[in-house]
Amino acid sequence: MQLVKLITPKRIKTLxxxxxxxxxxxxxxxxxxxxxxxxxxxxxxxxxxxPATNMTNRGMGGLSAAYSDLLSINFNxxxxxxxxxxxxxxxxxxxxxxxxIFDVGMNFEQRKLDQKTPSSKFTANNALFSYxxxxxxxxxxxxxxxxxxxxSRISYKIFRNERLYDPNTGLPIDSAxxxxxxxxxxxxxxxxxxxxxxxxxxxxxxxxLSIGINTGYYFGKKDYASKRTLVNDTVEYFQANxxxxxxxxxxxxxxxxxxxxxxxxxxxxxxxxxxxxxQDMNARQDKVRETFYYDQTLGDLRLDSVSEVKDVKGKIxxxxxxxxxxxxxxxxxxxxxxxxxxxVDLNVQNWDNFRVYGxxxxxxxxxxxxxxxxxxxxxxxxxxxxxxxRAGVFFGPDYISVGNKLPVFGISTGMYLPIxxxxxxxxxxASVINLGFEYIRRGNNNNLxxxxxxxxxxxxxxxxxxxxxxxxx
Numbered sequence: 001m002q003l004v005k006l007i008t009p010k011r012i013k014t015l016x017x018x019x020x021x022x023x024x025x026x027x028x029x030x031x032x033x034x035x036x037x038x039x040x041x042x043x044x045x046x047x048x049x050x051p052a053t054n055m056t057n058r059g060m061g062g063l064s065a066a067y068s069d070l071l072s073i074n075f076n077x078x079x080x081x082x083x084x085x086x087x088x089x090x091x092x093x094x095x096x097x098x099x100x101i102f103d104v105g106m107n108f109e110q111r112k113l114d115q116k117t118p119s120s121k122f123t124a125n126n127a128l129f130s131y132x133x134x135x136x137x138x139x140x141x142x143x144x145x146x147x148x149x150x151x152s153r154i155s156y157k158i159f160r161n162e163r164l165y166d167p168n169t170g171l172p173i174d175s176a177x178x179x180x181x182x183x184x185x186x187x188x189x190x191x192x193x194x195x196x197x198x199x200x201x202x203x204x205x206x207x208x209l210s211i212g213i214n215t216g217y218y219f220g221k222k223d224y225a226s227k228r229t230l231v232n233d234t235v236e237y238f239q240a241n242x243x244x245x246x247x248x249x250x251x252x253x254x255x256x257x258x259x260x261x262x263x264x265x266x267x268x269x270x271x272x273x274x275x276x277x278x279q280d281m282n283a284r285q286d287k288v289r290e291t292f293y294y295d296q297t298l299g300d301l302r303l304d305s306v307s308e309v310k311d312v313k314g315k316i317x318x319x320x321x322x323x324x325x326x327x328x329x330x331x332x333x334x335x336x337x338x339x340x341x342x343x344v345d346l347n348v349q350n351w352d353n354f355r356v357y358g359x360x361x362x363x364x365x366x367x368x369x370x371x372x373x374x375x376x377x378x379x380x381x382x383x384x385x386x387x388x389x390r391a392g393v394f395f396g397p398d399y400i401s402v403g404n405k406l407p408v409f410g411i412s413t414g415m416y417l418p419i420x421x422x423x424x425x426x427x428x429x430a431s432v433i434n435l436g437f438e439y440i441r442r443g444n445n446n447n448l449x450x451x452x453x454x455x456x457x458x459x460x461x462x463x464x465x466x467x468x469x470x471x472x473x
Contacts, residue, residue: 038113038122038156040449041442044400045354045363046186046220046318047154052076054131055105055434055459059414060372061392063343065325066258066272071416071432072461073103073135073145076323077256077274078212081194084135084143099137103147105130105434105459112452116445128153130457141196141210147189154184154222164230175231182224188252190216205262205331212256218281218318219249227292227300238291241300246356248283248316252276268329270343275322278353285312285357314357323347325370335379342373351399364405368396372412388416390436404447410440414457434459 042048056072057064068080084099107130113122133147158180164173194212201207225243256274263269289307292300327343347370351363372392377385391413398406419431436457443450 038124038158039111039451040113040156040158041398041400041402041406041451042152042154042156043180043182043224044361044402045152045351047152047184047222049152049399050128050150051107051130051438051455051457052149052151054103054133055414055436055457056390056416058438058457059390059392059412059434059436060343060370060374061394061410061412062347062368062370063325063327063345063372063392065256065274065323065345066270066327066343067325068258068270070099071101071430071463072434072459073101073133073147075131075133075145075147075149075190075192075214077258077272078145078192078194078214078254079210079256079258079272079274081135081143081145081192081212082141082196082208082210084137099463101135101461101463102133103135103459103461104132105457108456108458110454112454114450114452116448116450130459138193141199141208142193143195144191144193146191146216149188151186151188151218152220154182156180156182177229177231179227179229180225181227182222184221184223186218186220186248188216188218190214190252192216194256203262203265205265205268207261209259210257213253214255215251215253217249218252218279219247221248222246239294240306241288241290241292243288243290245286245288246283246316247285248281250279250281252279254321266331266333268331270327270329271325272327273322273324276320278320278350279318281316281318283314283316283357285314286310287312312357315355316357317353317355319350319352319354321347321349332378338376338378340373340375343371345370347396349399362402363399364397364401366397366399368394368408370394374416376416386418390414390416398442402448406443406447408440408442410438412436412438430463432461432463434461 039048051058053062053064053076054072054074056069057067057074064074064076068074068083070083074080084101107128109126109128111124129150131147131149133145135143135145137143160178162176162178164176165171166173192212192214194210196208196210199206199208223245225241227239227241229239254274254276256272258270258272261269287309290302290305292302295301323345325343325345327341329341330339332339347368349366352365354361354363370392372390374388374390376388379386393411395409398408400406414434414436417433417435419433438455440453442453
């Protein structure tokens with residue numbers, strides 16, 4: 001007699017752990033954005049863009065368009081979701097064994113700012129939530145994934161001392177200190193599916209074409225404030241606060257495809273692309289103009305409201321983005337041989353169309369070229385012979401442009417570290433640690449502020465086989 005085991009209590013606990021982890025990490029992220037990066041460029045657009053790929057892709061410079069993996073979730077291209085299952089029952093589309101994956105990541109960052117005029121330096125250290133996703137098979141060559149990740153971060157506090165002049169007469173008025181503050185960011189919670197639409201045997205392997213779609217809710221907030229204090233020896237002035245709070249959100253989607261072509265028995269060529277059209281976010285905005293004083297215990301306290309306008313409805317227009325790439329992979333001829341892959345991606349974003357309540361911002365169209373690869377040695381008895389090694393590079397202009405263009409250059413390395421399963425009760429589970437190291441240089445001597453970012457990325461992937469066919473008498 002045969003019995004198909006679908007979901008055990010242990011696997012239900014896995015789902016519970018996933019939801020609790022997502023909740024915990026999202027709350028941790030909400031608090032972590034309050035850590036002061038003091039990045040002045042986060043004032044513009046939707047803020048500083050955080051890494052948009054998982055730890056596996058990040059170690060290869062962000063390579064993701066044509067990449068798919070059995071032990072991680074490529075949430076950038078939903079066409080890769082078809083790859084979760086491993087085998088099916090003969091003469092049927094039902095799965096006899098399929099792989100479910102829980103993929104979560106964290107970032108540990110050190111950001112160094114270097115201002116040329118006047119000369120000053122600033123260093124900030126942060127630990128930030130990166131993503132949490134769950135992927136699973138639905139049927140043969142059809143899978144789905146869902147999760148949560150941040151998209152951008154706003155965090156700065158800048159002081160400026162200046163002399164104010166009457167705009168009509170040009171005569172000096174008083175000295176002033178202005179404090180510019182900002183916090184917020186944007187996030188994406190999404191659900192996607194991908195499936196194979198064409199496949200056939202070729203060179204002993206499978207040639208296939210898969211497509212996919214992600215849909216979800218994109219939301220965020222932008223809180224900007226300029227707080228001015230007049231400095232006078234004889235006259236005491238109240239401090240003034242000019243603050244604008246904006247919240248936004250709407251449904252979001254992106255689509256993608258991947259085509260895999262075994263050009264020989266040993267070489268696999270993959271082509272992929274994903275993207276989204278420009279989308280409007282529904283926004284609400286509060287504008288406050290007030291006087292205040294600072295209390296050491298309670299912080300800023302309002303004295304008088306000069307002007308306050310609340311709940312002004314509007315639109316924030318997000319740009320269209322497109323990414324395409326190619327990956328060449330050498331497959332091992334046997335279990336005693338190693339493998340490698342190399343690929344390139346081109347990402348293009350149309351930020352010229354970005355609008356906040358119809359107004360343009362200091363952003364422009366940008367592109368980024370990403371080149372990366374991975375080497376897996378021939379498996380052996382030693383642990384490090386079972387480790388995969390990754391490296392990549394990426395470069396292009398930043399989407400923010402204040403005065404001069406802001407060039408970005410980054411290099412990355414990474415490792416796939418398998419964890420041996422010692423539990424005989426769960427022989428189908430496989431756990432992997434993905435480490436990534438990145439150095440990113442933002443700006444040069446032509447920019448007012450240069451940034452150097454050092455990032456350690458830590459990812460954990462737990463996979464397990466579902467739908468295991470069991471036999472008993």
